[in-house]
Amino acid sequence: MNHxxxxxxxxxxxxxxxxxxxDTYKQDKNKAQKRNELILSEFFGWLLLKGLSVKTMKKHxxxxxxxxxxxxxxxxxxxxxxxxxxxxxxxxxxxxxxALWVSKTAIKEYCVGLKKFYTFxxxxxxxxxxxxxxIKHIIKDQMDDWVDGVETHYDDMNREIVDDYLxxxxxxLEEYLDDIDMGTLMEFVKRHKHFKSFDAFHGTxxxxxxxxxxxxxxxxxxxxxxxxxxxxxCSLEEKKRFEEALMTFYDRTEDIIFAGDFVPYCGSWEFxxxxxxxPKDWCIGFMAAFSLFKDLVRISDRDYLEIFQxxxxxxxxxxxxxxxxxxxxxKNKIIEKEGAWEPFQERMFRHxxxxxxxxxxxxxxxxxxxxxKKNAAPVRTEKVGRNDSCPCGSGKKYKKCCxxx
Numbered sequence: 556m557n558h559x560x561x562x563x564x565x566x567x568x569x570x571x572x573x574x575x576x577x578d579t580y581k582q583d584k585n586k587a588q589k590r591n592e593l594i595l596s597e598f599f600g601w602l603l604l605k606g607l608s609v610k611t612m613k614k615h616x617x618x619x620x621x622x623x624x625x626x627x628x629x630x631x632x633x634x635x636x637x638x639x640x641x642x643x644x645x646x647x648x649x650x651x652x653x654a655l656w657v658s659k660t661a662i663k664e665y666c667v668g669l670k671k672f673y674t675f676x677x678x679x680x681x682x683x684x685x686x687x688x689x690i691k692h693i694i695k696d697q698m699d700d701w702v703d704g705v706e707t708h709y710d711d712m713n714r715e716i717v718d719d720y721l722x723x724x725x726x727x728l729e730e731y732l733d734d735i736d737m738g739t740l741m742e743f744v745k746r747h748k749h750f751k752s753f754d755a756f757h758g759t760x761x762x763x764x765x766x767x768x769x770x771x772x773x774x775x776x777x778x779x780x781x782x783x784x785x786x787x788x789c790s791l792e793e794k795k796r797f798e799e800a801l802m803t804f805y806d807r808t809e810d811i812i813f814a815g816d817f818v819p820y821c822g823s824w825e826f827x828x829x830x831x832x833x834p835k836d837w838c839i840g841f842m843a844a845f846s847l848f849k850d851l852v853r854i855s856d857r858d859y860l861e862i863f864q865x866x867x868x869x870x871x872x873x874x875x876x877x878x879x880x881x882x883x884x885x886k887n888k889i890i891e892k893e894g895a896w897e898p899f900q901e902r903m904f905r906h907x908x909x910x911x912x913x914x915x916x917x918x919x920x921x922x923x924x925x926x927x928k929k930n931a932a933p934v935r936t937e938k939v940g941r942n943d944s945c946p947c948g949s950g951k952k953y954k955k956c957c958x959x960x
Contacts, residue, residue, distance in 0.1 A: 583632035591623050594635060594681075601675045611909050615668040621654070622669070635676060639686045642669060642693055646701040660916050662702050663813040666694050728818060731811045739800040748786040754836035755843075757808075757820040762844020764809040765911035767922045776805050812911045819907050829904040838874035841910065845870075852921045869903035870910060 595616055602612040626645050627633040638645075646665065650657055670691060677687040741753060750756045763779040780801045789797060811817045818824065819841075821832035848854075875882035886896055893899045928947070939946060945956035952958075 580632065584628050587628055587632040587634060588624055591620070591628075591635065594623075594676075595620055597679070598672060598675050601678075602671065611912075614664060615671055618665050618668040619672045622665075622672075625653070626650075635672075636681055639673065639682060639690060642690060643697055646697065647704055651704060658916075659702055660813075660912075662698070664912075666698055666701075667814070670694060727814070728811065728816045728824065731807055731816075732824065734807045735804050736800040739796060740804060743783075743787065743797050743800065746787050746789065747783070750840075752836045754820055754822065754834075755840035758837035758840025758842075759844050760804060760808050760840075761812065761817075761819065761911045762841045762848075762914075764805055765812055765915040766844055766848040766918045767915075776802065779805050812915070817908050817911065819910075821907075826908065829901050832904070834873045834904055834907060837907070838870045842870055842874055845914065848918055848921075852918075852924075854921060858921070869906050873900075873903055873907075 598619065599612055599616050602615060622645060623635045623638060626649055627635065627638050627641070629649075633641075646662065650662075650665070654661070673682060673687050673690045676682045677684060740756070744750050744753050744756045747756070750759075760779070763775070763782075767775060780798055783801055784794065784798065787797065818826040819834065819837045821834045821837050823832070826832060872882070872885065889899050890896050939958070943952070945951050945958070947957050
């Protein structure tokens with residue numbers, strides 16, 4: 556019996572027996588939800604042992620709750636074990652139709668979460684190894700189509716068109732290090748006018764890869780390469796070599812950020828603790844990219860404060876000069892509240908691997924709002940000169956913006 560037939564059968568059975576069958580369904584559903592919550596609680600504990608941040612664990616838990624409680628129980632009271640071969644239907648059809656907030660970032664987060672959830676289910680014996688392999692194979696083969704499907708579904712909302720090269724979510728740190736040309740990148744950083752270290756360069760690259768500085772993916776990558784190359788003096792041959800290394804670096808950095816195996820480069824690729832890894836330069840580099848995004852989409856001071864409270868504070872506090880008066884004031888307040896500075900500082904450090912994905916989600920919302928405002932017809936109460944600034948706020952002259960429409 557295929558899924559559509561089974562779904563229709565479930566609906567028919569609920570209707571055929573009237574109230575009795577509906578009551579039976581509700582009882583089965585309530586029983587399944589209670590079991591699911593116990594499983595999700597165990598899943599959260601399993602994630603905790605993996606060393607993930609609370610915010611990341613909560614994201615995975617909420618996404619899996621949506622899958623096993625909202626989707627699998629929608630028509631029939633199906634247990635998570637029977638959700639193995641339903642992932643494609645969920646990601647391709649049900650999620651875009653029933654979750655209006657779904658985005659490119661959300662699709663990738665669900666891919667990561669589903670693999671982690673069913674890895675956990677396999678380890679505790681609820682599903683077999685072959686089931687887990689099937690899930691990984693489905694995600695690897697179908698993820699591009701799911702992303703394209705979301706973009707098609709929201710064409711009228713001017714969603715970003717995603718490049719069809721997106722890699723499978725099995726991408727690891729080891730593969731990342733094999734793919735990027737560290738030798739050429741190190742040489743590039745040494746010749747760059749502004750980067751003090753590879754840490755700062757990696758932070759900036761992560762910012763560019765995570766933040767939609769353009770509504771078009773290729774333009775975003777070109778913007779990164781152009782921004783990097785304008786501060787390096789080199790021959791044409793060297794320019795070509797640097798640009799090729801930067802292009803691969805940008806692509807693979809985005810892959811590793813969304814694959815869930817990301818670590819910031821803080822003195823080395825071994826992410827241990829704040830005493831071993833000084834995160835200051837990496838944070839400064841990421842902040843540089845975020846400042847560019849903030850100016851681009853004209854984020855208000857009020858929104859900026861909310862972003863700071865949501866996730867920017869680790870970047871700010873870890874990038875401050877230790878003798879900065881503002882930093883010392885904040886530090887003293889934290890000591891008064893927490894009792895000590897070092898444990899709080901370490902918690903902020905442990906949160907750094909989640910920063911790019913967190914800001915990708917935040918920034919996508921701001922970019923969509925900015926694009927909507929930019930594309931809206933300006934309301935004019937007086938005549939605008941062709942060489943005046945365009946009232947839409949794009950920063951361009953009127954004749955080259957709304958005046959050309």
